[in-house]
Amino acid sequence: MQAVGGVRSLNLDSSRPLLLATGESLSPLTIAFESYGALNSAHSNAVLVCHGLHGDQFVASPNPVTGRPPWWPRIVGPGRPIDTNRLFVLCANMLGGSMGTTGPASLAPDGQPYGLRFPMIGVGDIVRAQALLLEALGIDNLFLVIGAGMGGMQALNWASAFPKRVFACASVASAARQPAQNIAFAELGRQAIMADPDWRNGGYLAHGVRPSRGAALVRAAARLSGQSPDQVRATFKSGLAQERLSLAPDSREDRSDPNSHLYLSRAMDAFDLAADFGGALANAFQGDQTRHAVFAFSSDWRFPPEESRIIARALMAAGAEASFLEIKSEAGHDAYLGEEPAFESALTGFIDAAASARGLGLHGESHLA
Amino acid sequence: MQDAPPPRADQRAIAVLVSEAAKVLEIGCGEGALLHLLARERGARARGIEPDRAKAHACVARGLPVVQSELESALADFPTGAFDFVVFSHTLQGLRDPHWALREARRVGGRVIVSIANAAHWRARLRLAFTGRMLAGAHGAIAHPWSIRDFAALARAARLNIERATPLSRGNPGAPFAKSMLRANWFGEEAVFLLAP
Structure with missing residues (x-):
């Protein structure tokens, strides 16, 4: 374990490289992660939170590099739905990310940054890297895996790839395959990065520059598409759009590696869980003993409720135990980050019932080792 | 976890018919009293389908596995033999098409349990005779008023045998018939049927 600038990471055993879906392998591999709460003696209370495309591992504590506050403080923390008084919560920076985990900005074995030499990765590879981290930490199975957006894709991939190692799975405002409008948005974002003169064909790190304008456009698009239709209209009606979506790089946020965005957004675009199962999503969950919860928000147009309904229907068809709710919200896709009492109470009910089925203490009771 | 609302009389009668540790699917589970x-x-291992957002939410918040969905489409999604009941x-x-x-339900569960309001109860017959009205708004929306005998005929048409049937009057179960x-x-205000192929 090492900690650089407040970012904790683990160098994984280089004798076991990560085998990617493309057939290539990646080594050495470093995974940066944060943890909250304590692992119990039975190792039965581990929760993996999967972050989204623009997220990081700082789910419940401030990011020491960017200074950004924790991104899911309403959901993860003491007395919150994912209660760190009784659960051990892990959140790892995604493979290909730029907050300490091996990605395009990392040094390749030749001592130079990978840049565009970094191999193509998929959501399945990101999940396998997380599995390697858990093995290194001595955690055989997860009480819960949860994520929103691209994080939800990872959670579903976990339940499908490792059904015996996942007790409960919650996908929030997500999809079993990347919705078409997200592919279109993502391609425009990638074009914005690549059109930036400072991108230098992906080799900007060697030139000491950064395609900041392209990266800022990506951020602006993410902010915009996280809003509800009404919010988007209001943003542009007021004439303040220029200020609200300013292209000036935000020094606090703008620390991510633009090449990393190219890789991760492509991984997200390629995600299609059913494709590995003959096109029938239900087959991805066949014989699955995992308890599932699927949550969608009514005003989310990036991951419309219909995408979550497809997941719920596949789970029903697979005979898996599933809950599905479409939460009424005016806050668009980013509702999952905000104050949504109905979402929080439903998630709490799902997690508490799973915890009692697993023999874990309820809120307030301490079963920690 | 919050407690579910108290079960109705027909739901208590249904619980008696369900075998231990069975896999059960409830179509239209409301706030989850029966689950x-x-x-x-x-x-x-009881699961439910509920179209009403607030009711489905109440179930999930209580830790019950419930899918918010229209009832007919959800029923069609489940694989054959997925449940015991x-x-x-x-x-x-x-429902729009109870026969379908x-x-x-027979395909998905084998055994099917149905509770209905009896439109041929003597009070209902008097109501019809003297007021000309069929429904007294007993249990939510009744698009298909049936008597106990009407429903028995419907079950037979769906190739389901009546294994057990219990009339209920003022919340109390009568002798099975x-x-x-x-x-x-x-004399039964409502009735609970256990049907099997």
Whole structure:
């Protein structure tokens, strides 16, 4: 374990490289992660939170590099739905990310940054890297895996790839395959990065520059598409759009590696869980003993409720135990980050019932080792 | 976890019919009173479908596995033989096509449990005779008013046999009936049927 600038990471055993879906392998591999709460003696209370495309591992504590506050403080923390008084919560920076985990900005074995030499990765590879981290930490199975957006894709991939190692799975405002409008948005974002003169064909790190304008456009698009239709209209009606979506790089946020965005957004675009199962999503969950919860928000147009309904229907068809709710919200896709009492109470009910089925203490009771 | 609302009389009668640790699907589970009862008293693995957002939310917030969905489309999604029992607690009469739903339930669950309001109860007959009205708004929306004998005929048409049937009057179960329905058809306000292929 090492900690650089407040970012904790683990160098994984280089004798076991990560085998990617493309057939290539990646080594050495470093995974940066944060943890909250304590692992119990039975190792039965581990929760993996999967972050989204623009997220990081700082789910419940401030990011020491960017200074950004924790991104899911309403959901993860003491007395919150994912209660760190009784659960051990892990959140790892995604493979290909730029907050300490091996990605395009990392040094390749030749001592130079990978840049565009970094191999193509998929959501399945990101999940396998997380599995390697858990093995290194001595955690055989997860009480819960949860994520929103691209994080939800990872959670579903976990339940499908490792059904015996996942007790409960919650996908929030997500999809079993990347919705078409997200592919279109993502391609425009990638074009914005690549059109930036400072991108230098992906080799900007060697030139000491950064395609900041392209990266800022990506951020602006993410902010915009996280809003509800009404919010988007209001943003542009007021004439303040220029200020609200300013292209000036935000020094606090703008620390991510633009090449990393190219890789991760492509991984997200390629995600299609059913494709590995003959096109029938239900087959991805066949014989699955995992308890599932699927949550969608009514005003989310990036991951419309219909995408979550497809997941719920596949789970029903697979005979898996599933809950599905479409939460009424005016806050668009980013509702999952905000104050949504109905979402929080439903998630709490799902997690508490799973915890009692697993023999874990309820809120307030301490079963920690 | 919050407690579920208290079960109705027909739901208590249904719980008696469900075998221990059975896999149960309830079509139209409301706020989860029956699901909760089945899980607690029968150790059943009970799941529900509920179209109403607020009711489905109440279920999930109580830790019950419930999918918010239209009932007909959800029933069609489940694979054959996925459950031991499919239950309609005063919900079959509100569906667009109860005959289709019964056949689907047989496919998905084998055994089917249905509770209905009896439109031929003596009070209902008097109401019809003297006021000219059929419904007294008993249990939510009744798109298909049936007598006990009407429903028995519908079940037979769906190739389901009546294994057990219990009339309920003022919340109390009467003597089970299977062959002769004459008495139950006059004096049962509602009835619970256990059907099997």
